[in-house]
Amino acid sequence: MNKLAAFLGATAIVAATSSAAYAARTDLVLGVVLEPPHLDPTAGAAAAIDEIVYANVFEGLTRIGPNGEVQPALAESWEISDDGRTYTFKLREGATFHDGTSFEAEDVKFTLERAMADDSTNAQKVLFSAIESVEAVGPVTLKVTLEHPQGSFLYNMGWGDAVVVAPETADGNKENPVGTGPFKFENWAKGSSVTIVKNPDYWGEPVALDKAEFRFIPDAAAAIPALLSGDVHAFPMFPPDAVTQVQGDPRFEVVIGATEGETILATNNGKEPFSNLKVRQAIAHALDRDEIIMGASNGFGVPIGSHFSPANEAYVDLTGTYPYDVEKAKALLSEAGYPDGFSGTLKLPPPAYARQGGEVVASQLREIGIDLEIVPVEWAQWLEQVFTNKDYDLTIVSHTEPNDINIYARDDYYFNYDNDVFDAVIEELDRVSDPEKRNELYAKAQRIIAEDAVNGFLFQLPKTGVWDAKLEGMWENMPIQANDLTGVRWAE
Structure with a gap:
């Protein structure tokens, strides 16, 4: 073999080896x-x-x-x-x-x-x-x-x-x-x-x-080392209180997007004293959303005043319906017949927004005389006790289904809310196709449940995505409760 042939052969081997070494990987671990x-x-x-x-x-x-x-x-x-x-x-x-x-x-x-x-x-x-x-x-x-x-x-x-x-x-x-x-x-x-x-x-x-592989990692203490070590390549919903620990690290992309998750202080409207509108209004006045958002999502959430996403074109900002006012809340409780307050339970499922946000909510309601016993529950317990059997006073949960304000019109839903006027609006909405008319009906529906203080409307759950910077195709927002991998790939 002459020198030129030997050189070309060696070059071909190096090129092939280099190509193999830098071929895009095809496996993915999501937390x-x-x-x-x-x-x-x-x-x-x-x-x-x-x-x-x-x-x-x-x-x-x-x-x-x-x-x-x-x-x-x-x-x-x-x-x-x-x-x-x-x-x-x-x-x-x-x-x-x-x-x-x-x-x-x-x-x-x-x-x-x-x-x-x-x-x-x-x-x-x-x-x-x-x-x-x-x-x-x-x-x-x-x-x-x-x-x-x-x-x-x-x-x-x-x-x-x-x-x-x-x-x-x-x-x-x-x-x-x-x-x-x-x-x-x-x-x-x-x-x-x-x-x-x-x-x-x-x-x-x-x-x-x-x-x-979808790997179950429920808390920040495990999520951070898993990401930093490379054991997990992506977290579509990274713990919000851990985001600052990876921001600025060139190995990762941090993308703060929106979800359809209306995070609410869900209330059993069919159970005393929560069946009393003035009690629910008092609770609404006692909630400091900014403090709750900081405690539950490290400040990333967007305040809401009804069960509707701020990203939707039909959204109406109703956060001012019951502004934070402790004295007003106390007065309403007194008018409702509870001048000394009352006690109840707050059942909290596992997500950090619920457990951490629940601590803040309990502290705020304590200021107006409502003493809540915090009851941590696993998801299976929550689904059975709260969602199915309606055995609860208050709970915190994100409703991540898309555009789901119609749940307030469902018979026997776990809120135990009943309003014929609201039901009629949803029934009309179901039959209307014109976008402008639908938006008008959505606005009307938002106002009814906001004024009825059906639930404590807290914030829109943020999508705190963190993933390897070489990953392409991860969704920035979450318009539906999904981690769609059909367009995800590693950059070569």
């Missing part, structure tokens, strides 16, 4: 705060379910994009009848479930009718209440007829609660989720992590990641 109770988004209210499987493992007819927009998913396109009642969907041809069975219109019909059924366990059954009938016209054609026009129908079909499941595997999705998404479920190490892997038979554009 998430909560472990889900199960993995079926059509059978549970916990946001932690959708945060793992939405858009990754399961898909719906539509999906919610990073800016809150409705996008096609398993429905490639659709036509709407002139009267706004009939939607004819053209479905994706060639899509399959992870067990190899084909995806067809009959699967969507099964999914929707299952969600609508009398014995449905779907936590958002109301999403399907306007559906009159579902017909599989052909393998890839579906016709849905509504009882009345519904402006939010396509948006509703993009919720995690509306993802499509197959009749063959639906009953097993809590432990072994089978969807049509770009990732397949691989393993759930209880108490530790959930792992998903690339679906080689995906109908759409392949994802860049071969494997993603």
